[in-house]
Every structure is written in C-alpha cells, then in structure tokens.
Amino acid sequence: MIKWISNLFTSPKIDDNTDCMKPEVHEHKKNNIKSVSNKFLIVGLGNIGAEYVNTRHNIGFKIVDFFARKEGVNFETVKLGSLAEYKFKGRTFLLLKPNTYMNLSGKAVQYWMTAANIPLENILVITDDLNLSFGAIRIKPKGSDGGHNGLKNINLVLNTQNYTRFRFGISDEFKKGKQIDYVLGDWDDAEKAALPERLELASEIIKSFGTAGLEITMTAFNGK
Numbered sequence: 001m002i003k004w005i006s007n008l009f010t011s012p013k014i015d016d017n018t019d020c021m022k023p024e025v026h027e028h029k030k031n032n033i034k035s036v037s038n039k040f041l042i043v044g045l046g047n048i049g050a051e052y053v054n055t056r057h058n059i060g061f062k063i064v065d066f067f068a069r070k071e072g073v074n075f076e077t078v079k080l081g082s083l084a085e086y087k088f089k090g091r092t093f094l095l096l097k098p099n100t101y102m103n104l105s106g107k108a109v110q111y112w113m114t115a116a117n118i119p120l121e122n123i124l125v126i127t128d129d130l131n132l133s134f135g136a137i138r139i140k141p142k143g144s145d146g147g148h149n150g151l152k153n154i155n156l157v158l159n160t161q162n163y164t165r166f167r168f169g170i171s172d173e174f175k176k177g178k179q180i181d182y183v184l185g186d187w188d189d190a191e192k193a194a195l196p197e198r199l200e201l202a203s204e205i206i207k208s209f210g211t212a213g214l215e216i217t218m219t220a221f222n223g224k
Helices: 023-031 056-071 102-115 149-158 179-183 189-211 214-221
Strands: 039-044 076-078 081-088 091-098 123-129 137-140 164-169
Touching: 039 056, 039 102, 039 189, 056 081, 056 091, 056 123, 056 164, 056 179, 056 189, 081 102, 081 189, 091 102, 091 189, 102 123, 102 149, 123 149, 123 189, 137 189, 137 214, 164 189, 189 214
Parallel strands: 039 091, 039 123, 123 164
Antiparallel strands: 076 081, 081 091, 137 164
8 A cells, every 4th residue: 555645635625526626725735835846646537447448538547557567566546546656766656547537537636636745847647639640649738628528627627727738649530420439449450559669658758757857858759
C-alpha cells in the first residue's frame, strides 16, 4: 500500500457533489502550493470496465498501465480512481486512472491535485485525439477541450485550461455518423502492431515531463 495515501484522507473534506471548484477557492489553494514541487500527477483518461480496455478512447489508461508495468509499480484502488506511485531522480510521479468515467474526469483530477498538494503546472493529462493521425504526439501547455468530453469536464471543474495535455492521435478513419463506434471500438490489426513502439515513446514523455520540464519535452517529442 502506498504509505502516504491513508494520511491524505485527514485533509479537509472535499464535497463529492460539487462539480466545480469556485474560482476564489482554487486560486487560494494554488497560492498555498510551493512554486517548485517534485511531485507530478500523470492522469490517463479512459472509461472503466472490461468492454473499454482495448478501445481507442482508453489510450490514456493504456499508456499509464504500460508505464506502470515497465517500471514495476502497481495500481491500488483509491478514492475516485486507481493510483500508482513511481519515484525517479528525486521526483514522485502519481499515475492516476479516474474511475468516474470520461465525462466526469475532472472530479478525480481536482481531488488528487488537492489531496497530494500538486501544483497545476505539474499535471499531465493524457488523452486520445481524433484530429491527429494514429500515434502522432502533441504536447501542449494549455488549450481548449477540442470536443473531448474528458478535457471539457476537467476545464470546468478546475476552472482553467492552463494545464499540460498529452494528446495521442487515433486518426478519424470513420464513416459519417460512426464517430462514437470508432472511438469506442478496438484498435485494428495495424494499429495493434504499432502500439508497443508508441507506448514506449509515451513512457519517455512522462519521464521527460517530470525531469526535463515541459519546454524541453515539447521540443523533443512533438511531431514524433
């Protein structure tokens, strides 16, 4: 069991029925977090349930699962999701898979950002992107939700778009009216064959974000 998890629940209670943190409360909490932190929250977006495991929409889960296996750490069930802890070069990476389903992802992000005292600039949200070709990488320090329901909810709950997102391309090879079926469908054979190399690259991106910083990571990996 991650030793410090149990201590987190003695923190001031967050109302689970509140979908959005008030701006003034959010700003107050931000101002009480040290500007330099060695803790990072890596959020893989996806849906829980066996039927979603190998779907394109669950690439966020797939990436953090791959990273955890590669580094020999395990996920544990915690409030609003599953969490794994990985330490590297003096940094602590908290890998989070929300169990709220995609459309309420912000609830888990807000909770663990506050509970673990992680500043906004140390959050990396991993998500699928229909506007990028399969496997293409785009890391951005902020931006709109781009029609993605997970990002839309995170923007709403955190009351900001200024957090880093790692978009993984799933392409848009679907017929008109079939977007939902495509996004919630399994990878095709060619994609399955190419995924291992892309997952390795994604693991490098996570480490780089925490050790080298955002700017270097964007320069090194965007477009790869």
